[in-house]
Amino acid sequence: MRITLHGATREVTGSCYLVESGKTKILVDCGMFQGSSFAKAKNFEPFGFDPKTLNAVFLTHAHLDHTGRLPLLVKQGFRGAIYGTPPTMRITQLILEDAETVMEDEYRRSFMPKLYDKADIEKTVGFFKPIDDSGALCLRELDIQFHNAGHIMGSAFLRIEEKNGRTVVFSGDLGNANTPILKPKDKLPACDALFIETTYGNRIHEDESTRVQRLRQAVIDTIKRKGVLLIPTFAVERTQELLYELNNMAENKTIPYVDMFLDSPLADRVDKTFDMFPHYYSKKALKQVLRGDSFFDFPGLKITKTKDESKTINESRKPKVIIAG
Template sequence: MAFRVSFFGGADAVTGSEFLVESGDTRILIDCGIEQGKDFCESCMYDEFPYDLERITAVVVTHAHLDHIGRVPKLVKDGYAGPIYMTEPTRDIADVMLRDSAHIMSENAKAKQLPPLYLEEHVNKMLSQIEVVEYRKEMKVGGMSMMLRDTGHILGGASIRLKDGDGDTIAFTSDIGNSPTPLLPDAEAITDADAVVIESVYGDRANPEKEHRVEKFRDTVKAAIARKGPILIPAFSVERTQLMLYELSNLMEAGALPRIPVFLDSPLAIAVTDIYKKHAAKYFKDAAQDELKREHDLFAFPFLKMTPSREESQQIVDTKDPKIIIAGAGMSHGGRIGKWEKMFLPKPQTTLIMVGYQAPGSPGRLLQDGSKKVKIAGQMVEVRAKVETLHGWSGHADRDGLLRFADSCVPSAKTFFVAMGEPSSARFLAQRIHDFLGVRAIVAGKNEVWEVSKKGVTRQEVRGDIR
């Protein structure tokens, strides 16, 4: 029978993951994310989907980052009424993430006199269509069978392996975690797929800082404290924030860092931290579960204050420096971090610590690249603060981690499609997979369609809409 795979998004780009897999009458849509950073195309978000929603058998979401799930409510708004599969933690995180983004996006759209992409009612309808899936349980979806595995990327993150009636197999790695990490199990190998669609965010970059990342974090925070100013950490609400809290708690407890006030100033990150706590006993790695039994809460410590309300957030200024403020959004493209950056980046005592990927074109990337004037939330801000980047905290495997992961998929994997990376990064990883593992590696282009079976893969002439 063979699969037909269409690369509608996450091809030639890091973000906007969206792949359609067909075999016979079964059509599965893997992810439906928004594009971010320089991939972002505002008008494209409103485009009609290039496939018939009534003919989709199921949607499967790999994890709750917006570049993988951000347009699923639009699918529902546009008429998709079938099942949406994901793990239980992904559902819980999606619930808070999508409500948050529905609100932010409708504000942004209003400011530009555009209609909202979707409303909260579409998020509610979407949530009612979700069917929760366990890791490592084979299940039937139309004429295919499917299995999800842990990717160690964020809580609930999953790779997806599909099998058709003839035993042809294809897998989508989604984002692969920077394993090992303190909280989540290592990314699980995919040992049963003929073809693998692999991410390549850091396909061309090594991350040697990872090994000493806690020491580097400790030293950076210590130096920032010595400058006696505020310390701003733009937070990615999922995973990175929880890792920061976990490490700050450990370092302060051990006396390795002075005990200064820490504010988690993000309603979203606070809600996600609660979801991490809720699922810790089932989804954390064994060592973290043992720690949890001893300490009961891996994210709380006496100097931490959560400030969900606006009033509580306002009061942070009354606490004297040095203090740490962790606030979203991670690329300084919205949320409360903008308020603090406008207030504190012009002061030379301030330290801004970046702990994650900054997409080209985002305010965070400009700050990281040393810009002395950056537009934040519509206002030009002079930057006199010290800007530090800690590369070791990325939630993605680096180029060697990706190659190791690819190696763990061989010998069953005979072809790799390299996706979800900037083109140079995807090409670099494809070259290395070919050179080191001796298998075919193809950089998938946007809107390309490929036929995949045990026998191999062939490019199809079909481009564009699949109806």
């Protein structure tokens, strides 16, 4: 087995591994490089391999820095299957479409060239193949197993075993301990080599109860000051985790009533995807859903779907919480 790294080395975006075994060539992730501008120059550089020669791509999860160059791959002749868990396939499509909207916007404003357009995304989605519940797949001399990574809905780490050869694990991004909605990540299986992400490798996260308490206090302080609590957040997972905690606070009345706005069309679409895959929820979250408590619907929460609706957030003079992408 031969492994080459084509991204996320000495940086945390652009994840892309090329795995070769005999005549089989696969990619693990095909992410976008993200930085100061949306589609920075590095994304336009040629791949370090010929996309036409690849047999398949395996996705660890849907985030753009792991999936954002898939349409480029297809544009350059890739015709294999793109495998991932069912939620990964669904959320990847939403994320790519959202990225295209932003690229179009940047193009209109500053003539920044677009990496790809809507038609390329449509073509790419045609190659998506959701894996089944076993999470196991065999591709020629490679056995691939998806394990739960607990990072975002559908996220996985991959164990790839070469028949009569070595076994390697690609961590993708890993979830924190005690994330509110998802099942905890699987244990690391036996392997000969491990490629692991280190995005937060230099810090210790606070525990769950401290995190929730700080959020609650920030909401209470905002209401007292008649102010605005603006929370910029990632549309996938962070938003849903925030809504989960705010839903609990609002429904258990541990915070006073306050208007809350979710100002992120992508996050709204992702919320709906969460509802489609309840079997990915932790026991605690699933129990809540089965009781009929949706995390994305509670007193005070308003979801803006259009630019005009977003503008109306300014009109209210009352204290408020704004969650924005």
